[in-house]
Amino acid sequence: MMKKRILIISLLACLCGLGAKAQNVSDLIISEALAVPDSTGILDDYGARNGWIEILNTSQGTVTIGGCFLTDDKSNLKKSLIPKSDSRTQILPRQVMLFYASGNGAQGTFYTDFKVQKGSTVYLVSNDGRTIIDSLLVPANLPDGMSVAKFPVDAKQIKHATSAEPCVPTPRILNDSVDSKTKAQQMAEKDPHGFILTIVSVSVVFLSLAILWFLFTSLFKDKSKQTKKEAAPKKKASSKDAPMDDATALAIALALEMEQGGDDIAAIAMALHLHLTQSVHDAESFVVTFQQGNSSAWRNKQLNFRQLPR
Amino acid sequence: MDQIISSLEQFWQFTGFANVAWQNLVMIAIGIGFITVAIIKEWEPLLLVPIGFGMIIGNIPMFPGLNIGIYENGSVLNTLYQGVKMGWYPPLIFLGIGAMTDFSALISQPRLILIGAAAQMGIFGAYLLAMHVGFLPNEAGAIGIIGGADGPTAIFLSSKLAPDLMGAIAVSAYSYMALVPVIQRPIMLALTNKKERLIKMPTPRQVSPKEKMIFPIVGFLTTAFIVPSGLPLLGMLFFGNLLKESGVTRRLAETARGPLIDVVTTLIGLTVGASTQADKFLTGKSLLIFGLGLLSFVIATTCGVLFVKGINVFIKNPAKKINPLIGNAGVSAVPDSARVSEVVGREFDKNNHLLMHAMGPNVAGVIGSAVAAGILLSFLG
DSSP states (O other), X not given: OHHHHHHHHHHHHHHHHHHXXXXXXXXXXXXXXXXXXXXXXOBOTTSOBOEEEEXXXXXXXXXXXXXXXXXXXXXXXXXXXXXXXOGGGEEOTTOEEEEEEOSOGGGOTTBOSSOOOTTOEEXXXXXXXXXXXXXXXXXXXXXXXXXXXXXXOSTTSOOEEEOSSOBOOOTTSOXXXXXXXXHHHHHHHHOTTSHHHHHHHHHHHHHHHHHHHHHHHHHTHHHHHHHHXXXXXXXXXXXXXSOXXXXXXXXXXXXXXHOOSHXXXXXXXXXXXXXXXXXXXXXXXXXXXXXXXXXXXXXXXXXXXXXXXX | OHHHHHHHHHHHHHSHHHHOOHHHHHHHHHHHHHHHHHHHTOSSHHHXXXXXXXXXXXXXXXXXXXXXXXXXXXXXXXXXXXXXXXXXXXXXXXXXXXXXXXXXXXXXXXXXXXXXXXXXXXXXXXXXXXXXTTOOHHHHHHHHGXXXXXXXXXXXXXXXXXXXXXXXXHHHHHHHHHTHHHHXXXXXXXXXXXXXXXXXXXXXXXXXXXXXXXXXXXHHHHHHHXXXXXXXXXXXXXXXXXXXXXXXXXXXXXXXXXXXXXXXXXXXXXXXXXXXXXXXXXXXXXXXXXXXXXXXXXXXXXXXXXXXXXXXXXXXXXXXXXXXXXXXXXXXXXXXXXXXXXXXXXXXXXTOOOHHHHHHHHHHHHHHHHHHHHHHHHHHO
């Protein structure tokens, strides 16, 4: 018994662990970085043009990046701390956050203590200061004013790969969202009259229910034969001429006496009639009983009194 | 004295009389109409009374900015409305539906499950029509789901695909669900002949508790793997049914099908009603939605009945033929559409009880509409 409990608790703990992992800092990636801005580069809060690092939350839940580190030195993973206490460090689902690589982290929450150098690798480090969550290599030959970026490579947009070519910078914008359209807009273009969606959807609905049909027909095939066999002797035993069991008669009498409405009496009588004569009623999960009153530990005050030891 | 008059004038500006518009009065009249129909005709009273009263609440003219309206952030009504807007209520209702639904009619005759699929053509027929009249694909999908004859599913999907149209879609879905006997009967009679209406179907076999226990698990795994986007609805439906059938969670099942579903139904009805504020509801689009909703019910019923007739062509054994009068029950208005099958069937043969048979496609329709909603969500969401 104890082993079983431990097993169940361990299983639940594992499940909780999996659930917690689903929306934590491991879902963050460095989606884009720029080393040397040109004259068109964005200005930071101080009016200066710096390189920058863009972080993407790939999950469908909000993730707090506060407490994590950014670095360009693998031997010093805690080089630039992202302040923990700033509520602005929450990244919404499928959204990005930009950090200016000004080389002076004291300038604010979104500034790093290092500058992005060409040929270096930028690392995002977990809040334990040891685990590297993601990294991005900034090519040595990256032209000024161009960025290195990652793009989604799977339909779920979770896995990303670095683009081989330098990219036009898209700070604070999802890398794949420049031309992105909603599903409905895409559908309006692909299927303006709705015929394709209709054919596919009807097929899927039929397929789903046909699979259910097949499963139930095959799963419960033997059961039906068995239940028919079981039902056969019952029918004989409960024919009209057979004397009614005393307990059954008493149950019927009590039930009819206690119920006031005509509908209830008719329903009970019909159900019992079908059950006893035709066996068409299901084998119910519960035993049906007729109880007077509705007392429980919650209602009866005397059951809630404290039992003092004597 | 001037101050008193000035205060009274100021107060007057806050009253409903000063802010009333004819559109508000129209919506209040519709709300009273819903309540009247629900009380006198007893058409879906559990839904129409809350929706009708919600319409009255939502259309009381008021001075904006008092933080009491349903569309004003932080107001009580707005907080309750989040369950509709964010889609919390529909899965909870599905939990209750699962806990009160007996799937044995379906398990005993699995062949009837496909009728539930055929009737979903109402959804896609309405989708095509909505696209044709100029709605965007996401709006057309949300309108089409009215044809599933399933209020919670309609609210769930429209809240995701077209939140602006949700009020009209929800009211349309529930209105036509209340009118199922009126809409379906003439179609059933028009599409069947007397011989077909008199078909007697074989008595369903007995279903064991073990089969009923296995059903929600197998049903959920199958449908959820095919359409994971229907997870909130399918998961709750089959979970509720497992609570009912497992035999060991009776208290949970009773709560789900009793107090929980009652509370959620009250809140969903009231807030959906209140969301139909005149300025957002009384538009040409709403009228179109009502028209398309009616057509979707007609298409669903027609396809269900014709599908059964089509199946009968391939069934050689006369004893195994299916009465086409249960075809209408493929829509998921449980148990109203099954009841229509029973009533119409008994009009022609008093001893021909179709209710038990019609419940099969009826509950299959619940699964089918949730699957269809999942598909539309994955394509258009």
